[in-house]
Amino acid sequence: GDSVTQMEGPVTLSEEAFLTINxxxxxxxxxxxxxxxxxxxxxxxxxxxxxxxxxxxxxxGFEATxxxxxxxxxxxxxxxxxxxxxxxxxxxxxxxxGTYKYIFGTGTRLKVLA
Amino acid sequence: xxxxxxxxxHLVMGMTNKKSLKCEQHMGHRAxxxxxxKAKKPPELMFVYSYEKLSIxxxxxxxxxxxxxxxxxxxxHLHALQPEDSALYLCxxxxxDSQETQYFGPGTRLLVL
Numbered sequence: 001g002d003s004v005t006q007m008e009g010p011v012t013l014s015e016e017a018f019l020t021i022n023x024x025x026x027x028x029x030x031x032x033x034x035x036x037x038x039x040x041x042x043x044x045x046x047x048x049x050x051x052x053x054x055x056x057x058x059x060x061g062f063e064a065t066x067x068x069x070x071x072x073x074x075x076x077x078x079x080x081x082x083x084x085x086x087x088x089x090x091x092x093x094x095x096x097x098g099t100y101k102y103i104f105g106t107g108t109r110l111k112v113l114a
Numbered sequence: 115x116x117x118x119x120x121x122x123x124h125l126v127m128g129m130t131n132k133k134s135l136k137c138e139q140h141m142g143h144r145a146x147x148x149x150x151x152k153a154k155k156p157p158e159l160m161f162v163y164s165y166e167k168l169s170i171x172x173x174x175x176x177x178x179x180x181x182x183x184x185x186x187x188x189x190x191h192l193h194a195l196q197p198e199d200s201a202l203y204l205c206x207x208x209x210x211d212s213q214e215t216q217y218f219g220p221g222t223r224l225l226v227l
Contacts, residue, residue, distance in 0.1 A: 032213035043118075043204050043218035044157065051213065089156055093213040100170060100211055102147075104156035 002027045006090050006105035013080055013112050021075040021088055021108045023064075029096030033057075033066055033073040036089045038107070044089065047075075080112045118219035120205050126225045129195060135222045137188040137205030145211040146188040148180060149204040151221070157204055163188060164211040195226045 007022040025033065032051045036044040048057030053068035062077045073090060090105040118139045127133050137146065145164050149157035162170035163182040171180075177199075179191040188205055202221045208214040 034215065036218075041220075043120075043206075043220045044216075045218065046215050049215060095212055100162065102159055102216070107154075107156050 002029075002031070002092060002094055002101050002103055004090050004092055004103050004105035006088075006108050008106075008108070009087075010109040010111055013110070015082055015112055015114055016079045017112075019075070019077040019080045019084075019110070021090075021110070023073045023075065023090035023105060025071050025073065025090075025092050027071075027092060027094050029094045031092040031094035031096070031101075033064075034091040034093065035062070035064055035073070035075050036091060036104075038087045038089065040086075047088070080110070082112045082114050085110055085112045118205055118207055118217050120203075120219035120222050122222055123220070124223050124225075126227065127192065127195065128227055129197075131195075132191070132193045134192065135190040135203055135205075135224075137190075137219055138186055139207040139217070140186055141207065141217065142185075143207035143209055143217070144185060145208045145214070146182065147206040147208075147216065148178075148188070148190050149206065151202040151204055153201075161190075162211055169211060192224075195224075197226050200224055200226045 034049045035047040037047045038044045048059040050057040050066035056065045064075045087107045089107045093102045148160040151157045160174045161180045166182045181189040204221045205219045206216040208216045
C-alpha cells in the first residue's frame with residue numbers, strides 16, 4: 001500500500017544553516033505530494049506541493065522537487081530562521097487507483113537556535 | 115476567506131457525556147475531513163465527506179458519529195468516549211476529495227476523564 005517515510009527528528013540547527021528533511025514515498029498510482037508545517041498549538045498549514053514528476057514546489061524560501069526515479073520529495077531551505085521552528089509533515093494524496101488516500105509521514109521536529 | 119474554524123478550542127468530558135465538535139468553512143469547498151492527532155504523531159484520517167455525503171469511514175468506533183448538515187458545516191458527535199480518545203481533533207476542507215490541498219482548522223483539544 002501507499003506510505004510516506006520521513007527522517008527521524010528532532011533536527012536542531014543554528015540560524016542561517018542549511019536545512020534538508022528527507023521524505024520518500026511508495027505509491028501504487030500517481031500521487032500528489034505535499035509538505036505541511038505545524039506550529040505549536042495550531043493546525044497544519046500547507047507549505048508547498050507538487051502534482052507530478054519533476055515539479056518543484058516552493059514557498060517562503062523552502063523548496064522540494066518531486067523525484068519519481070528516487071520516489072523522494074526532500075524539503076530544503078538555504079538559510080533557516082528561528083521562526084521556522086515547527087513540525088514538518090510530508091504527505092501524499094492518491095486517488096488514481098480509485099480509492100482515495102491522504103497519508104502523512106510521522107513528522108520531523110525542527111528547532112532553530114539563535 | 116481561507117479559514118477553517120473549529121469550536122470549542124478545548125473540551126473536557128467524562129466517559130458518560132455526550133458532546134459535539136463543530137467545524138465551519140466558507141471557501142466553497144465540497145470535501146471536509148476529520149482527523150485525530152495524538153501527541154508527537156501525524157494526523158490520522160477518520161472521516162471524509164464529499165458533497166455532504168460520507169465517502170470514507172476509516173473503521174472509526176461508533177462512539178464517534180460525524181454529521182454534515184450543509185456544505186459549510188461539519189460536526190463530530192461524541193458519546194461514551196474512552197480516555198484513550200483524548201487527542202487533538204482536526205477538521206480540514208478541500209475543493210474536492212481528489213488530490214487537493216487540505217486547509218486545516220486549529221483543532222479541538224479533547225481530554226476524556
